[in-house]
Amino acid sequence: MFQSFDSDNDPTKGAARAASLRAELAARGLDGFLVPRADAHQGEYVPPSEARLQWLTGFAGSAGIAVVLSARAAIFVDGRYTIQVREQVDTDVFEPKHLIETPPAEWLKAVLNPGAKLGFDPTLHTVSAVRRLEKACKAAGAELVAVENNPIDAVWEDRPQPPVGAVALHPLEFSGEGASSKITRIAEDVAAAGADVAVLTQPDSIAWLFNIRGSDVEHTPLPLSFALLPAEGRPTLFIDARKLTNSVRDYLSAFCDISAPEGLLSDIAELGKQGRRVMLDPDWTGEAIARAARQAGGTIVETADPVLLPKAxxxxxxxxxxxxxxxxxxxxxxxxxxxxxxxxxxxxxxxxxxxxxxxxxxxxxxxxxxxxxxxxxxxxxxxxxxxxxxxxxxxxxxxxxxxxxxxxxxxxxxxxxxxxxxxxxxxxxxxxxxxxxxxxxxxxxxxxxxxxxxxxxxxxxxxxxxxxxxxxxxxxxxxxxxxxxxxxxxxxxxxxxxxxxxxxxxxxxxxxxxxxxxxxxxxxxxxxxxxxxxxxxxxxxxxxxxxxxxxxxxxxxxxxxxxxxxxxxxxxxxxxxxxxxxxxxxxxxxxxxxxxxxxxxxxx
Structure with missing residues (x-):
């Protein structure tokens, strides 16, 4: 069976876990913290090691965010999950809110105290989302504070290890176009947008572009990875080497460079130092990536992921x-x-x-x-x-x-x-x-x-x-x-x-x-x-x-x-x-x- 019917969602754990998080926040001088459902790829599909929202609250839906403040907490979900959230979450600890009717930024604007410091992990929030949150904090007289290490990870004692699912090739008979051809035409779009390089953060975009499939998340053949696609030259794939067999590595090496995921931000910072124009999708790219380019002197070109439409x-x-x-x-x-x-x-x-x-x-x-x-x-x-x-x-x-x-x-x-x-x-x-x-x-x-x-x-x-x-x-x-x-x-x-x-x-x-x-x-x-x-x-x-x-x-x-x-x-x-x-x-x-x-x- 590909589907498991076991459930580890236990609403009774919410109070203790929220208390542990609050103690960690207090030790860091933070008055609150944002816990999105997303991982660093900002997609719908996350591995168990990144399921921080579910660990904290018990909510197992595919979209949502929790806000934990010193004296109250709320969880925001859309209309698909308004019933489910009340069944999976301790509502005495986390107040359920409708994500559309009461956006988190609007709620924060109303409840944050002046001078409050609200923490967030910049790898887990998109550029667009951070703008909304910064605006809300400013309106409340509060400060949005980026953290280097996620406080959830500090209190999540049995956190699973990141996945290292094997990568497979997606044959030409099914893809209909070779990876080199795709790279050439998408690189032309990058150049046409006035950028020197595009940052790709969505694993399905990368899988489609390179004609590979993975096994890092349930039910969807995604290879969790990042990529840099220059307007000219070879792209770089940032992926855990343990996912690649020799044959897959040989295939990829023919048209791209391979690097460890930990090197992404430093490579982006280097592009910034060189004054490069870095294309990114503000609705899908983590704030940490944009900051790495911007703080090093690079110029951000905001546009949609150039792979999305060709892939569709x-x-x-x-x-x-x-x-x-x-x-x-x-x-x-x-x-x-x-x-x-x-x-x-x-x-x-x-x-x-x-x-x-x-x-x-x-x-x-x-x-x-x-x-x-x-x-x-x-x-x-x-x-x-x-x-x-x-x-x-x-x-x-x-x-x-x-x-x-x-x-x-x-x-x-x-x-x-x-x-x-x-x-x-x-x-x-x-x-x-x-x-x-x-x-x-x-x-x-x-x-x-x-x-x-x-x-x-x-x-x-x-x-x-x-x-x-x-x-x-x-x-x-x-x-x-x-x-x-x-x-x-x-x-x-x-x-x-x-x-x-x-x-x-x-x-x-x-x-x-x-x-x-x-x-x-x-x-x-x-x-x-x-x-x-x-x-x-x-x-x-x-x-x-x-x-x-x-x-x-x-x-x-x-x-x-x-x-x-x-x-x-x-x-x-x-x-x-x-x-x-x-x-x-x-x-x-x-x-x-x-x-x-x-x-x-x-x-x-």
Missing amino acids: IKNEAEIDGARSAHLRDGAAFTRFLAWFDRMVHEVELDEIAVAEALEGFRGETGRLKEISFDTISAAGPHAAIPHYRVSRQSSLKIPGNSLFLIDSGAQYEDGTTDITRTIAVGDVPEEQKRHFTLVLKGHIAIATALFPAGTTGAQLDTLARHALWAAGYDFDHGTGHGVGSYLSVHEGPQRIAKTGTVPLKAGMILSNEPGYYKTGSHGIRIENLELVREAVPVKGGDRNMHRFEALTLAPIDLRLVVKDLLSPAEVDWLNTYHARVLAEVGPLVDSGTREWLEQATRPI
Whole structure:
């Protein structure tokens, strides 16, 4: 099993750990400290050795920050985790706050005392975040103080060792472009931006650029590393040498220099001394890196990570790989759905048993490298927690006459998958069927959208919510995130969300996953991955339009569809999609599953 169901989150430890941290802060003359979920790479995926927020508070979500002051503490999470944070954290010690409604900087502005010294680790906060925090501290008459050694590490007695996962090569048949070619064209972008060198801090950018994959974090093949990409000359990869076999080292040495991660800041300082113009992404680069260049006399060129957009626009090899991976995954997932429909009435299933079964079906493909995230296997009220993670302590038996939500994905060498289905168990209340159909209408609205060049995810996001809004409902997460090619299941810069400002381009892959969540009752989400296709003419129109191609191939539960709430066009989309699922997946499954699939994809 790639997924563990053990949980070491213990809210009862929060008080003692907060007290230990406060004692350490007092010894350093600090009145408070910021504890982000991030590591030095500022990404979503962190190894156990960097999980400081979880160690301190018990919160295991993928985004958040705690502020520990001498007399109070708070933890800030977004709308995905407002329920989860109260279950995992001692709320008598850490006050839960909504990250968007009450940003940490605004809260600090209101609660910091004049003259207070608020500590932070500059390797763990981005340049942009530090600006906001400095502004808040100044408004309160307080001081933001950078620390050299993180005080959490001083009191974390059993802190795990940093990972040294082996690095593997990503073959040309899957990458579609050699590393030297990628380096040449990205270096041209660095020069065009007026910079001498770019600092790359995101491991997925580095993995894509150098055509390597790693194993330093769960579920995502990331080699934790940094890189310097000059406008002219050889790049430098900063990576622990223990991760490299001789063959991988020989491959990398052909086009880049290899150095230890500990040398990054000194090399950046040397660039500063030489008066170089250093490009960095202020939203993804740690403040420590910017300071090293700035204090040595370098000039900072702030712009987006130059790898983000090229990585997001998949080439033909990556697109072909995505289609193959999703067809394979669709067959495995369809076998799982047929199994679930049979077994849920024959034995007493729980959330863990279901997650284990799904991973087993994917494993039987013989191509599964990993799952792409911890499966969200959620029965009844647990489905109302958008990012619920089942553990041995939380696992529920699946009740009858209810909804079951499963959100999961796989890592194959040719592609990354992510799919959510909401399944009827017995006779589901009519209200829940209505909610499901409203979510389905939003899903179809995205799936059928035509949009001109320059359209952003924010412009499309409303389509997914329109039917829900009309009924007085909404959901507190984005409609869609980007997805990598045997990389991160959450990839930027593209997204379909209220904050999605990046224009969508042909070759991008995004999720389409509207939802609805009723706390304590049920949750619904329907998710396919979609490929942005090249813009083509529309009959009678005068502008070419992009459209989406559904990559995900698995049935949507017709037992939950209220047909009268769908328009004829929406019914046609559902029937057409299901006909495609039957035609493409049907030949890949056994006869029993095929029989089930024929019924599950019948026209309505």
